[in-house]
Amino acid sequence: GMAVAGLAPNERGKIIFYGILAATLLRIMFAAVAVQLLSIIGLTLAGGLLLLWVSWKMWRELRAHAKADGQAEDADTGKPAPKSKREAITQIVMADVSMSLDNVLAVAGAARDHPYILAFGLVLSIALMAMASKLIARLLDRYHWIAYIGLLIIFYVALRMIWDGGFQVYDVVGGNK
Template identity: 55%
Template sequence: MESVDLWSQLTAFGQVVAIDLVLAGDNAIVVGMAAAAVPVEQRRKVIFWGIGAAIILRIFFALITTQLLAIIGLTLAGGVLLLWVCWKMFRELRSGGADEVTPDEALAATGSGSGDAAVGAAVATTTFGAAVWHIVVADVSMSLDNVLAVAGAAKDHPTVLVLGLLLSVILMGAAANVIAHILHKHRWIGWIGLAIITYVALDMIWRGGNEVLTQAHLL
């Protein structure tokens, strides 16, 4: 029995880390662009404090979501919403990400003073506090899909959820450019992530649908 539970926790942990890293692509780009807006000597501090504050908020929201998913019907609703997120990801992957900007491109635009209007606006000179705030707000606002996916994957393992989020965000902070470049250059990794998230969404719909049907029979 213990081995089954351990395997369940390890599987959930692997899904949480994989989902969070795949979905970290856009967030890594935001981190890179925000860091590009401050002097070189402050960039590591901006990334550290920005991601540190963001992970605390993300864990908080994920734990709340885990509790909310215990309410009959919300797992089903969350699965449907996550499936919609999968559809958006599918459309983005199919388009080939032609309009994506990598962190290095943002840094290059800062150094050369060139780049399009969107990049130029993102890398304009700013203060340390503003750059940290930019990372926090952008990360939290872009993390609805992440929170739903990891909460659904973690199921009844809140410790797994917290550890998975911590590990994956630490990795994102340590290698924001690397993650963004990998996902930017090797689009097929995004398809693997989409498959994992779609599986989680369908699993949530299956479990949520059974919960609703069971509850309906009891009434």
């Protein structure tokens, strides 16, 4: 929702579809190797760092939009120029890689030896994402401050992944000899 909020309203549906398609493919790929992923030391840390980078990019975008509210970049509408489709898709895919990895690892950790629970959890997360994306984008158009709450949540998830992944690496590298 945050990634498509800067797009023209008539472009959002198509970009959300591409984002959901990418998230679905990523989750399927990650789920195919979920058990092996759980044993890779540092993967959670790397995903957290990637998500932290996504947070930084979103922060910069929010600040640019806030600044542009006073200085219109688009002379016809008086609004900031919309972001490109490529920028939105890139932002969605980067967030998807990190959050899909985290989501699959969490579901795989909970499901362990029950593949039907893994499949149900992944399908549910994709369905919720598909239903909520357009609603969130509309809410962000109306209430810009909600974007900062979303950013804080993404930032928190990134820090949590870095924290957990850091301890995981520390335990292997030298913490528990």
